Amino acid sequence: MVTKNCTESQLLSELYRGMYRIRFVEERIVKIYHTDKIKSPVHLSIGQEAPSVGVCAALRPTDVVFGTYRGHALYLAKGGDLNRMVAELYGKASGVAKGKAGSMHLADASVLMMGTSAIVATTIPHAVGYALAEKFRGRDTVVAVFFGDGASEEGVLHESANFAALHMLPVLFVCENNFYAIHTPLKSRVPMPNYCARMEAYGIPSRKILRNNVLETAQTAGEMIGQMREGRIGPAFLEIETYRWREHVGPGEDWALGYRSREEAEPWIRGDEVERIGCQLDLDVRTSIDHAVEMEVETAFRLAEEAAFPSDEELLTDVFQ
Amino acid sequence: MVTKNCTESQLLSELYRGMYRIRFVEERIVKIYHTDKIKSPVHLSIGQEAPSVGVCAALRPTDVVFGTYRGHALYLAKGGDLNRMVAELYGKASGVAKGKAGSMHLADASVLMMGTSAIVATTIPHAVGYALAEKFRGRDTVVAVFFGDGASEEGVLHESANFAALHMLPVLFVCENNFYAIHTPLKSRVPMPNYCARMEAYGIPSRKILRNNVLETAQTAGEMIGQMREGRIGPAFLEIETYRWREHVGPGEDWALGYRSREEAEPWIRGDEVERIGCQLDLDVRTSIDHAVEMEVETAFRLAEEAAFPSDEELLTDVFQ
Amino acid sequence: MSFSNAVRELSYADALYEATVQEMERDDNVFVFGLGVDDPKGMYGTTKDLHHRFGAKRNFDTPLSEDAMTGVAIGAALAGMRPIHVHQRMDFLLLCMNQLINVAAKWSYMFGGAFRVPLVVRAIVGRSWGQGAQHSQSLHAHFMHVPGIKVVAPTTPHDAKGCMIAAIRDNNPVIVVEHRMLYSNRGMVPSEPYTVEFGKARVLTQGGDLTIVAISHMVVEAVRASHHLAEVGIHAEVIDPVSLSPLDAQTIQTSVQKTRRLLVVDHSWVETSAASEIVALVAESLNGDPGVRFKRMGFAPVPCPTTKPLENLFYPNSRTIAQAGYRLVTNREDWVPEGKEANEIAEFKGPF
Amino acid sequence: MSFSNAVRELSYADALYEATVQEMERDDNVFVFGLGVDDPKGMYGTTKDLHHRFGAKRNFDTPLSEDAMTGVAIGAALAGMRPIHVHQRMDFLLLCMNQLINVAAKWSYMFGGAFRVPLVVRAIVGRSWGQGAQHSQSLHAHFMHVPGIKVVAPTTPHDAKGCMIAAIRDNNPVIVVEHRMLYSNRGMVPSEPYTVEFGKARVLTQGGDLTIVAISHMVVEAVRASHHLAEVGIHAEVIDPVSLSPLDAQTIQTSVQKTRRLLVVDHSWVETSAASEIVALVAESLNGDPGVRFKRMGFAPVPCPTTKPLENLFYPNSRTIAQAGYRLVTNREDWVPEGKEANEIAEFKGPF
Numbered sequence A, B: 001m002v003t004k005n006c007t008e009s010q011l012l013s014e015l016y017r018g019m020y021r022i023r024f025v026e027e028r029i030v031k032i033y034h035t036d037k038i039k040s041p042v043h044l045s046i047g048q049e050a051p052s053v054g055v056c057a058a059l060r061p062t063d064v065v066f067g068t069y070r071g072h073a074l075y076l077a078k079g080g081d082l083n084r085m086v087a088e089l090y091g092k093a094s095g096v097a098k099g100k101a102g103s104m105h106l107a108d109a110s111v112l113m114m115g116t117s118a119i120v121a122t123t124i125p126h127a128v129g130y131a132l133a134e135k136f137r138g139r140d141t142v143v144a145v146f147f148g149d150g151a152s153e154e155g156v157l158h159e160s161a162n163f164a165a166l167h168m169l170p171v172l173f174v175c176e177n178n179f180y181a182i183h184t185p186l187k188s189r190v191p192m193p194n195y196c197a198r199m200e201a202y203g204i205p206s207r208k209i210l211r212n213n214v215l216e217t218a219q220t221a222g223e224m225i226g227q228m229r230e231g232r233i234g235p236a237f238l239e240i241e242t243y244r245w246r247e248h249v250g251p252g253e254d255w256a257l258g259y260r261s262r263e264e265a266e267p268w269i270r271g272d273e274v275e276r277i278g279c280q281l282d283l284d285v286r287t288s289i290d291h292a293v294e295m296e297v298e299t300a301f302r303l304a305e306e307a308a309f310p311s312d313e314e315l316l317t318d319v320f321q
Numbered sequence C, D: 001m002s003f004s005n006a007v008r009e010l011s012y013a014d015a016l017y018e019a020t021v022q023e024m025e026r027d028d029n030v031f032v033f034g035l036g037v038d039d040p041k042g043m044y045g046t047t048k049d050l051h052h053r054f055g056a057k058r059n060f061d062t063p064l065s066e067d068a069m070t071g072v073a074i075g076a077a078l079a080g081m082r083p084i085h086v087h088q089r090m091d092f093l094l095l096c097m098n099q100l101i102n103v104a105a106k107w108s109y110m111f112g113g114a115f116r117v118p119l120v121v122r123a124i125v126g127r128s129w130g131q132g133a134q135h136s137q138s139l140h141a142h143f144m145h146v147p148g149i150k151v152v153a154p155t156t157p158h159d160a161k162g163c164m165i166a167a168i169r170d171n172n173p174v175i176v177v178e179h180r181m182l183y184s185n186r187g188m189v190p191s192e193p194y195t196v197e198f199g200k201a202r203v204l205t206q207g208g209d210l211t212i213v214a215i216s217h218m219v220v221e222a223v224r225a226s227h228h229l230a231e232v233g234i235h236a237e238v239i240d241p242v243s244l245s246p247l248d249a250q251t252i253q254t255s256v257q258k259t260r261r262l263l264v265v266d267h268s269w270v271e272t273s274a275a276s277e278i279v280a281l282v283a284e285s286l287n288g289d290p291g292v293r294f295k296r297m298g299f300a301p302v303p304c305p306t307t308k309p310l311e312n313l314f315y316p317n318s319r320t321i322a323q324a325g326y327r328l329v330t331n332r333e334d335w336v337p338e339g340k341e342a343n344e345i346a347e348f349k350g351p352f
Ligand SMILES: Cc1ncc(C[n+]2csc(CCOP(=O)(O)OP(=O)(O)O)c2C)c(N)n1
Pocket: A070, A118, A119, A120, A121, A147, A148, A149, A150, A151, A152, A178, A180, A181, A182, A248, C035, C064, C066, C088, C092, C095
């Protein structure tokens, strides 16, 4: 959208719509999770809507993304099919992956979300390989890969960054720094959280977005992507500070566990980016967005509830192509 | 030795002796290799004597080293037993590892050379773990780990550096940058060869030694090690520019292969560090060092030739402790 | 901790915890590390307060760097420590194979016996609540294939404690396979430290009609299967190898010589598996002795699906095991035992 | 390249090269990469001038980053390319297990068939000239165990070419196990492109006394062993499975039904191996049919030693295979065949 030269207010309502939609879906999951209809781990993005929405606003539909097990936000931001996503969470045959994948493995070639993984950091090199292929074919596709602060400790990020920089590949590395890997804070994992400096050592232009700012994310990503597309830079790196409001996995809050405090979260919750952007819209615009989103989500959950589980024969299909 | 406050001329003759000994052993291997008595790959250090000798001059006997398949120089510099080393190359029962290891896997707990590996970069985290143990026990041991420019592309270096920096562990990471990984030059492997910047991103103090300089290596390593031992810094990183005169593996020269030119090598060979230091010694000092080294080496090869192969029963021993 | 050797009922998780505490008390060189070991959930309680009891240096969290952390453990072991490296999912070991197989398993032999790597790797196997393809693997076969590394898969609280203590005291790398469906199982456990010797199988039920060797959580299902079978008059001898490498071939062979039928129920895929190994071992040992029948069972030959109906089909269970045993004995397929999903599976709830 | 289908003698290495060239000509999506593929030695000639012929973008060297490079290959495959990733030593695959097993093998199933990973991994197995513990492993069992990934180990130039072409055209990940002792073997190879179907074993020699199934370089030794055995009147049927996963159980079972003796000679350790799988498969299929005898052979149960006298003992060879066959048939140990080390082993010289 940033690339589409739309007006600022159009952009704002798009960003709001994207974030509110994710938020509303996630809240809906929270509501029904206790019924045990979703019999699989869910890693919610409540509080972390901005990075996916901001970056995807700067991508074209022909651009490609890779993500993680915390993938609802990215799937929706990239234009994924809400009905098929919810059905997938329910393990239904109408799900994106016929129920074989579940929440942790959302991917959909039709919107060029080309993979997610429950093994941290594994899709990072896939993005690099995809970009290599696209460059090889002379296309100007950009590939964005989303991962957490924890993922950045895996050696594969460094190997991938080195290779992407070496071959000047159009990969946008997006690190959603939510300060925790499960319950482990940054200070138990890195001597200093200077992710940009680490990537700059490979000659990769790097920028840090503070406080979950969706507009800045969209704009900065847009600049970087523009330069990539023109071949002026190879890969780029974007660190986005964000915050997970819910437990690492599951629908609950986890202040009681003691690994982080409610006080620490307070500014993030008070400064809620969904609300902050929502406030900047005309009330009637916002209301109509909200209404449309809520209808859509209700429908998706209803369809998922009504849908059938895969048949027993599905167990043995799809191992090979 | 640097730490031992010896005179500069004592230091110089020690450095010379260390380097000449390695050179002479390696040349001796070159001479006999065609006889097929050494039936295993040898990765020679001819031209690359300075890094091992320089760093080991700054270590105490109670300090620990880890190395690579190109390990003759390090083994000798760390005080290893020449006779047992040559016997090992010959696959004899009197070898450091009873002939089971060969040239690629020299290690010897008695001189605290605690491992080498034919899988590139694998011993890097061992050094970190060893340092963790020593720090845990309140000892002031320093652990140095040697690896090549190629090894620095493996993710495990980054994971290891991050962890060592996080825990302020006394590890000296020593990168012998000889500009090639087998036949592949730096430019096919890294966007820019700024190894120091990569390590500084973890807050690791880093220094680069130009042109294979043994004295500077000893001095710089000495400073870093001193600071480590006092706990003023955690890990440190030393990149040492050096050059391999022979083929990657084996006794021959390889200018004919075409991946590098004789011209490129010329300044390294002309500026031979062994000779450069040797020239600074009194002639009689040098002569007597040379003589002693040559005698020692002749003996080692003779003993290895005469020694017995391991008995058949040795096949099945040592799998478990 | 009192050492009057009371035998109390403990859960599998508590037995592992007790083993670790006792060894940490006995030997200062023992330490525990891995992602989340000191977190509020404490690895199902198996590491819960070790950092409070023994200090943060002896039970600590790490960055997400499985490869290097395995190398760090090896380095510490080379320095004489006895690290216990904990993995929340065995699947993560695929990031550590180089250090485990190219290094840990080879270091003693390769250096002519001069080095030892006393390393314990705790590998927790996931199942249920939609773990899916990447959080449910049990890769014991990979380690059984390679000399120089031991593999144990205790199934009772008693063996969990004894194997853990034995693994910690072992001077070699040991992979301890722990199935998360076993953690809440309860059983009698002596309070004093003791070791369970590796390479000794346990005969859990006696029977003359059929030998069932089962692995990890499948032991529990196999014992249930033996009850189903008893209803139709078939008496199965259920054997728990406990230790997979070394493997107690003798106990299994002796049983098969008696029963003439061997059903092996693995907790992994069947092809090139521990089950293959056990069948091959017995087949070789028979030296042409006629009339023994063999059957292997395990995961369906697919990655594990997430959705519950397919996940149910993916794993063997007490009913399918009983059916296979019935068929092996009778050569008939005319019986379907009644029963429902095992409690530990049905009751396991997410979100984790 | 002329496509008049002449059948010429080619070396195994040249057959691999020809397959690669023909597929690169046919399909622009095929590319080759890996450490040293464009270096002066060109992987024993198998990739020698591909970068000159097809451009540096289609045959390129990489940093030492096996894990990420495997991920890069997968990413490129997801984008529709057909990468061939070459490893000088199969041992290095232990750095890639996460991408190969947690990803490549699962992507099709996990996403309900929506993705494909057409990836060829060429794994060269080392032997001789003191390769030692870390440069001599053949880890096909690890991949056979896991659904979703295919494994082939061609032994003739003909099968090398046909399997390579089939692997490149396959829409799934395929590990091609190449033994460096086979590279200089010569054999008849059609000049036109052709595929060798996976899952079909080859019966190399006919015989009624004994079935020998051998893997990779052991096929060559097994055929030699059959000559030794013929001298004492024992006729062995030597079978080369060619493809290990899928595995042609039928051909092996049919042979064993005839010979009643099965000797499997693996090119790896015996425990939990391809040999275990083959014995287990056959044992199961016999359904109690009496009197079949089984024997597995493979590496000594130790890491590979460097020194030549021990390395010689580490591997099965034509004489020890013949002896084992003789014993399986006669139940006697009173014969030692004469012979010497195979040429390709004796003549292989370093330094590499
Ligand atoms: C390779 C690997 N190691 C460990 C885990 C267990 N694990 C799952 S999520 C997670 C935290 C990752 O943190 P981060 O990358 O910051 O992402 P976040 O969950 O915060 O979004 C961990 C350690 C895993 N899934 N994969």
